[in-house]
Amino acid sequence: MSIKVTGKIERKGIGPGTWALVGEDGQSYELHNAPGDLKKSGIQVTVEGQVREDVMTFAMIGPVLEVTKFEVKD
Template identity: 70%
Template sequence: MSISVTGTIERKGLGPGTWALVTDDGETYELQKPPEELRKSGLKVKVKGEVKKDVMTFAMIGPVLEVNSFEQLSSD
């Protein structure tokens, strides 16, 4: 399923550690192999990608989102 969401990048320390996008609505997506430019806590972004329903992870913090493209909005 293709989606476009706006939120803030966070580093989650669960398991081996993972990068997440916490949306403005409070939903958390686990980022699958995010590009280096997205690996910055506090970064405000708009992300377009695919929700991967056939992927399981150690962190299990929310749906897995494979990033197709993103736009940086700001950083804290």
């Protein structure tokens, strides 16, 4: 399923650590294979991607989101 989410990037210290997108509605998404430019805690972004229901993770903080496109907000 393809979605577009606006929110804030956060580094979660669960297990080996993971990057998450916390949407404006409070929903957390675990970023799957996030680009390096997206791995900056606290930045506001709009991310487009695919929710991967076939991927499991140790963190299990929310749906896994594979990023296809993103824009950093000012």
